[in-house]
Ligand SMILES: Nc1ncnc2c1ncn2[C@@H]1O[C@H](COP(=O)(O)OP(=O)(O)O)[C@@H](O)[C@H]1O
């Protein structure tokens with residue numbers, strides 16, 4: 001076996017320029033895929049992180065039917081306090097959950113005593129909310145990072161449009177589910193940077209204030225946002241929770257709850273999917289590059305060496321060994337391309353990261369590109385290149401191994 | 413018992429409509445350790461015959477036994493093994509493997525065909541390098557040595573597995589007369605030393621004189637046999 005490698009490598013070195021050209025082609029392909037995967041992957045992760053960590057959480061539980069009309073923030077589809085207790089009992093038992101946050105979501109009118117406009121509000125337990133969506137605190141660009149009763153965090157655009165500052169007094173008026181209207185004065189406690197995605201322009205008040213404005217006799221919750229310890233376990237956990245929650249039935253034997261992952265709630269999931277599709281096609285391109293370039297070189301190698309093949313076949317080299325000789329040659333070429341490609345690719349990614357390239361995502365400005373490659377990525381790319389190299393050299397190698405020695409020896 | 417027995421050997425080549433009768437009913441027997449030459453003009457069928465003896469091709473008709481094996485019924489793979497174990501080849505164009513050194517070229521059949529153990533390989537290759545006088549050049553590549561030296565390496569490669577038979581199709585056609593003569597002398601010396609049967613073809617009358625048994629081939633037919641003494645003039 002070692003000798004087959006020796007012969008293969010010497011044959012590759014025999015046509016240095018051609019080998020170099022082919023290896024560089026594969027290298028370029030590998031570098032391209034590696035950089036693309038890591039940049040798009042980290043962009044995707046950052047995007048997902050922005051959405052889940054600044055407002056959505058990883059998963060959300062609602063009363064069955066709420067999400068279908070989530071745009072209206074229907075107060076009559078809130079979870080009753082008994083259901084909330086049942087839900088919390090389940091959530092408290094899940095090791096995978098690091099935090100969860102019950103919210104009352106409602107729409108209202110926002111007045112600075114001169115003008116009035118619409119606002120969407122979340123009534124929250126501030127400590128629970130900040131644990132569930134940790135980036136929320138960093139979105140507070142003015143004011144205090146803790147929300148006390150009587151305070152309100154308002155979105156940046158609203159603050160600008162209504163010309164209110166931290167410390168100003170404003171009024172929120174809301175209609176409760178029975179149709180009666182109620183108002184309450186708040187002091188602006190903070191101004192929130194807008195975030196891209198659903199809920200990115202909502203205001204926040206303390207949950208007790210929400211109960212008061214909406215004149216709830218008993219607490220009712222619109223949604224519970226959940227944060228997992230390990231985002232990678234999202235799908236497994238979502239399945240498990242789905243089956244746990246489906247056992248919770250109401251008097252009509254219908255499920256009480258519905259569970260959604262961020263993917264189902266955010267349109268950005270489609271962008272993330274698109275990045276995946278693009279990555280897939282770019283990988284396909286790499287496969288095509290490797291396949292065509294190696295097949296081309298190996299077809300040429302077999303053609304140029306017909307008399308050599310005739311000689312070794314006449315001497316008694318078995319067809320299988322001749323096959324191996326050429327497959328190993330393609331294999332070595334693939335390995336060379338993969339190794340150099342990975343080294344160059346990683347170097348390029350390190351340079352990209354060191355140069356701290358910034359980009360904007362929706363309202364978020366100046367996010368720093370932090371591309372990273374996982375060993376799994378490198379392994380997957382390398383294995384793909386190597387397997388494709390072997391497949392590409394198989395046809396020319398088979399041709400070589402099946403050659404009639406006398407015909408091959410006569411070849412000029 | 414003869415090493416090679418040919419009875420009524422025919423070989424036809426069909427190319428489209430045309431059939432070329434390259435060999436037309438040959439009968440001969442060659443004893444072990446002979447030094448035999450097939451002589452004839454170009455197109456007389458020398459290469460065709462050597463290909464048949466060398467198990468590279470099969471006769472259209474007739475019976476051919478090489479080293480007690482009826483070579484007519486060997487499969488492709490069996491033929492390859494048979495060649496690897498019993499026959500050495502020397503080619504007109506030397507056909508050394510360009511990416512292997514002199515040493516590695518000679519070692520090739522032991523390593524890649526017979527999978528001989530390292531110690532034995534070293535012993536055999538060194539012995540043959542010495543026998544053909546190429547020890548000093550053992551680390552050179554084929555493109556760094558002369559034609560005569562290449563053919564000496566080829567002789568060593570053909571003999572390294574200790575075959576019963578070495579076939580050489582016009583081994584001196586690409587060499588000048590003096591070198592050609594030296595290569596034939598080397599082959600004879602090897603026959604004396606190892607008892608290997610050598611069969612070579614040529615159309616060069618001056619070289620023919622070195623053979624101990626000469627078959628004259630013309631138009632695919634044997635036109636004569638000349639025995640010039642030697643140990644085995646069967
Ligand atoms: N593969 C082939 N196909 C058709 N005809 C061939 C083939 N090989 C040899 N011949 C013909 O067979 C005859 C003998 O050829 P060959 O054995 O090569 O003669 P030599 O080696 O003595 O020059 C010639 O007429 C040649 O044209």
Ligand SMILES: [Mg+2]
Pocket residue numbers: 458459460581582
């Ligand atoms: Mg010939």
